[in-house]
Amino acid sequence: MTAPFPTPVTGDDQRLLSPDELEAALRDIGARRYHNLHPFHRLLHDGKLSKDQVRAWALNRYYYQAMIPVKDAAVLARMHDAELRRIWRQRIVDHDGDAPGDGGIERWLKLAEGVGFRRDYVLSTRGILSATKFSVEAYVHFVKEKSLLEAIASSLTEMFSPTIISERVSGMLKNYDFITKDTLAYFDKRLTQAPRDADFALDYVKQHATTPELQRQAMAALTFKCNVLWTQLDALYFAYVAPGMVPPDAWQPGEGLVEETAAATGAARGPFVTGDVPRLPRGVRLRFDDVRGKHVLLAPERTFDLDDNAVAVLKLVDGQRSVGDIAGELAAIYAADRSVIEADIGVMLADLAQKRVLER
Numbered sequence: 010m011t012a013p014f015p016t017p018v019t020g021d022d023q024r025l026l027s028p029d030e031l032e033a034a035l036r037d038i039g040a041r042r043y044h045n046l047h048p049f050h051r052l053l054h055d056g057k058l059s060k061d062q063v064r065a066w067a068l069n070r071y072y073y074q075a076m077i078p079v080k081d082a083a084v085l086a087r088m089h090d091a092e093l094r095r096i097w098r099q100r101i102v103d104h105d106g107d108a109p110g111d112g113g114i115e116r117w118l119k120l121a122e123g124v125g126f127r128r129d130y131v132l133s134t135r136g137i138l139s140a141t142k143f144s145v146e147a148y149v150h151f152v153k154e155k156s157l158l159e160a161i162a163s164s165l166t167e168m169f170s171p172t173i174i175s176e177r178v179s180g181m182l183k184n185y186d187f188i189t190k191d192t193l194a195y196f197d198k199r200l201t202q203a204p205r206d207a208d209f210a211l212d213y214v215k216q217h218a219t220t221p222e223l224q225r226q227a228m229a230a231l232t233f234k235c236n237v238l239w240t241q242l243d244a245l246y247f248a249y250v251a252p253g254m255v256p257p258d259a260w261q262p263g264e265g266l267v268e269e270t271a272a273a274t275g276a277a278r279g280p281f282v283t284g285d286v287p288r289l290p291r292g293v294r295l296r297f298d299d300v301r302g303k304h305v306l307l308a309p310e311r312t313f314d315l316d317d318n319a320v321a322v323l324k325l326v327d328g329q330r331s332v333g334d335i336a337g338e339l340a341a342i343y344a345a346d347r348s349v350i351e352a353d354i355g356v357m358l359a360d361l362a363q364k365r366v367l368e369r
């Protein structure tokens with residue numbers, strides 16, 4: 010049977026590298042191909058993404074987290090040496106925990122909940138991009154089908170993760186007001202787990218890749234794994250940044266979120282009343298669209314058409330004026346009954362809040 014992951018062939022002239030040369034060659038692969046270089050990560054860490062784009066990242070990455078122990082169980086199943094299994098099984102414990110409510114998967118769920126998702130929605134994996142699933146599953150198949158050396162070498166991306174994790178945590182805490190230290194608690198433990206795991210895997214690969222061919226296989230495995238990580242970010246970028254083509258069955262902003270989101274933005278509280286102060290949420294703007302020749306509300310990945318009444322009201326929404334103030338100004342402009350206007354705009358603003366383009 011043809012292996013689904015044939016190892017690329019090179020010339021026979023490749024010489025045997027010393028263990029340190031091999032390590033340098035592996036590090037060089039990371040320096041050129043690790044996912045810290047991907048534009049999506051740059052946007053994420055620099056605070057350039059909307060809350061919904063950060064949500065898309067958290068949701069999709071859950072699939073990777075959930076499958077890592079499945080991958081490690083597949084690696085474990087190939088190990089004939091009890092000593093090796095004793096070390097490797099710690100990875101499964103790290104992700105699954107020793108008891109319910111413990112472990113890395115649980116901490117990732119907390120991260121997803123921290124950005125607004127319902128736990129059951131995340132657990133269902135509905136809405137996760139197919140490309141994410143394909144990529145993660147390719148990793149699981151790879152470790153099942155290739156040699157143990159290649160399976161272990163493919164985990165070596167973790168050599169490079171502590172740097173990106175530190176950069177991510179500090180960048181996200183600094184740049185997003187909806188991210189807290191608690192939300193990112195997942196990464197605390199990784200800062201010690203990843204170097205421990207990577208050191209072990211690197212020693213193993215340096216000891217066991219004893220021919221030019223085995224060394225080439227180890228490098229190809231690491232390259233493959235860099236591509237597993239890279240393609241997940243390609244998929245996120247394509248669907249949620251540019252061109253912003255969300256596949257029909259994938260997560261759409263607003264889906265799978267806890268009710269509090271609606272409550273926090275005031276959407277669940279019915280019509281806006283006199284003392285409510287409406288404001289546009291971060292990332293939402295009133296803009297004149299030259300092509301359509303009218304005003305629209307621009308939200309991340311969405312544009313809302315507005316009728317003339319909505320435009321007149323939204324021009325007065327500045328986070329300072331109350332509904333009563335706005336009704337008063339419009340009543341003066343249009344010489345109309347203030348209480349009638351106030352009731353109308355209370356309903357209209359509540360409708361926009363329901364669509365998450367307005368808050369109180």
Ligand SMILES: O=C(O)c1cc(C(=O)O)c2c(n1)C(=O)C(=O)c1cc(C(=O)O)[nH]c1-2
Nearest residue numbers: 077163164165166167168170173174199238
């Ligand atoms: O945050 C990151 O950028 C990042 C990268 C990687 C990686 O390089 O594969 C892992 C993780 N995180 C991680 O949290 C994790 O549990 C993990 C397991 C593995 C693996 O290949 O077995 N990689 C990674």
